[in-house]
Amino acid sequence: MAQKAIREYDGKALFSKQWENYFSGFHYGFKSVLVTSGAELLEKANEHGFEWLKQEPLVAKPDMLFGKRGKNDLVLFKTNKPGDVTVEEAAAWIDEKMAHTTTLLSGQSGLLTHFIVEPFTPHTQDQEYYISATCVGEDDVLYMSAEGGMEVEDGWDEKVNEVVISIDMSDADMEHAVKANVPADIPDENKASFTAFAIAFFKFYRDMNFAYLEINPIVMLDGNNMAILDLVARLDDTAGFLMKDVWGDIEYPTAFGMEDQSDEEKAIAEADSKSGASLKLTILNPMGRVWTMVAGGGASVVYADTIADFAEANGGSIADLANYGEYSGGPTTGETKFYADTIFDLMTRHKDPKGLDKILIIGGAIANFTDVAKTFTGIIQSFETWAEKLKEHNTKIYVRRGGPNYEKGLKDIEEAANRLGLSIEVYGPDTHVTDIVRMALEK
Numbered sequence: 001m002a003q004k005a006i007r008e009y010d011g012k013a014l015f016s017k018q019w020e021n022y023f024s025g026f027h028y029g030f031k032s033v034l035v036t037s038g039a040e041l042l043e044k045a046n047e048h049g050f051e052w053l054k055q056e057p058l059v060a061k062p063d064m065l066f067g068k069r070g071k072n073d074l075v076l077f078k079t080n081k082p083g084d085v086t087v088e089e090a091a092a093w094i095d096e097k098m099a100h101t102t103t104l105l106s107g108q109s110g111l112l113t114h115f116i117v118e119p120f121t122p123h124t125q126d127q128e129y130y131i132s133a134t135c136v137g138e139d140d141v142l143y144m145s146a147e148g149g150m151e152v153e154d155g156w157d158e159k160v161n162e163v164v165i166s167i168d169m170s171d172a173d174m175e176h177a178v179k180a181n182v183p184a185d186i187p188d189e190n191k192a193s194f195t196a197f198a199i200a201f202f203k204f205y206r207d208m209n210f211a212y213l214e215i216n217p218i219v220m221l222d223g224n225n226m227a228i229l230d231l232v233a234r235l236d237d238t239a240g241f242l243m244k245d246v247w248g249d250i251e252y253p254t255a256f257g258m259e260d261q262s263d264e265e266k267a268i269a270e271a272d273s274k275s276g277a278s279l280k281l282t283i284l285n286p287m288g289r290v291w292t293m294v295a296g297g298g299a300s301v302v303y304a305d306t307i308a309d310f311a312e313a314n315g316g317s318i319a320d321l322a323n324y325g326e327y328s329g330g331p332t333t334g335e336t337k338f339y340a341d342t343i344f345d346l347m348t349r350h351k352d353p354k355g356l357d358k359i360l361i362i363g364g365a366i367a368n369f370t371d372v373a374k375t376f377t378g379i380i381q382s383f384e385t386w387a388e389k390l391k392e393h394n395t396k397i398y399v400r401r402g403g404p405n406y407e408k409g410l411k412d413i414e415e416a417a418n419r420l421g422l423s424i425e426v427y428g429p430d431t432h433v434t435d436i437v438r439m440a441l442e443k
Helices: 008-022 038-044 087-098 171-180 188-207 237-247 263-273 297-313 333-347 372-392 406-420 435-442
Strands: 003-006 033-035 058-062 115-119 128-136 139-145 160-165 210-220 226-228 231-236 278-283 290-295 323-328 359-364 396-400 423-427
Touching: 003 210, 008 188, 008 231, 033 038, 038 087, 058 087, 087 115, 128 188, 139 188, 160 171, 171 188, 188 210, 231 237, 263 278, 263 333, 278 297, 278 333, 290 297, 290 333, 297 323, 297 359, 297 435, 323 333, 333 372, 359 435, 372 406, 396 406, 396 435, 406 423, 423 435
Parallel strands: 290 323, 290 359, 359 396, 396 423
Antiparallel strands: 003 231, 033 115, 058 115, 128 139, 128 210, 139 160, 210 226, 210 231, 278 323
16 A cells, blocks of 8 residues: 555545535534645635634634654644734744754654635634544454543553454445444533544545545534544555545645655656555765665664664664665565666666775565565566676675565566676575574674
């Protein structure tokens, strides 16, 4: 599943367009604008249909795929006089935030470029609830809590109820499971409404092909009035051809802090957006001597950490690691070749400043469904193109892989490397997943 994050604004707009189809018993007054400057907000306030920007107290916040905006002091509203923010004040605040680099508590840093502005919703904390759904393995999981807001992650196991919904579960069984797991601490007067909303929420999540959908908090006002205060959403991009008309022209923005991507990173991101597989690349140090082609998102983290640890332990530094990324989810031979071509091009542009050998680690755990021989065929085809360049840089190649067809894949890649005069060591699943890092860096 290729998960693509969307803006909060686009997620709320999709809710609004489909509201009567799923939530007809509830009222959601969708009022929201997405702007890229204070001037744009002031212009929007003069347009027909957006008079509320001048008439109602406002809330403004960045809409750039990062969370904890409240904890990062990036939500504008009046704490001393709740909701009393005018459109002029919101415009000035947006321009001020755009004028300098913002560094989040997570360490991410970049320029703020997109903001969502909405009416302020007066409410009490006991009107805030949490709900989300995501895919875990082959099942969907619905999460519900009587406590919403910034602190829901604290004590998650005690606060949040989980409902596992298998792909073949009937709607009747799903509804029964949701009803049986509604948090007991939701007030009795809201329990029936929350239950009905949770069931509709899951159907909306499933039918709209979300990979992840979270409202935190969802506010239940008087009667059946609802307010979606904060929303996080990722779509299953592999369903794009089915959902084009329903989703509309939704943007898939670059994550905050990663706007200044290289051409190669953008090319891999573009390939990822068109594939059912997962192709990711971040260039950490184009002069680095250790390059990776790692299969699997979890494995990529493990390899990066291990390379950093071994490099420092053997007289090097974390700067030796040139890139971070993954190819996984059953990429085709052609997709794998394109990914390998990109890596080999990058790693053979610069000689190591100290004259040391380049190292290429082709690693991964044991694949569940990726055909190792098929993906290795793509790497072998890339070897054919880049062999002479790789030899010019004294590249030492270390391979560790398991999974479907791994014996053939390992045999083919070793034979091809030997035929082309490349230095290679090949290992299967009987070798620990990161042992090739030790072998490479200790030498």
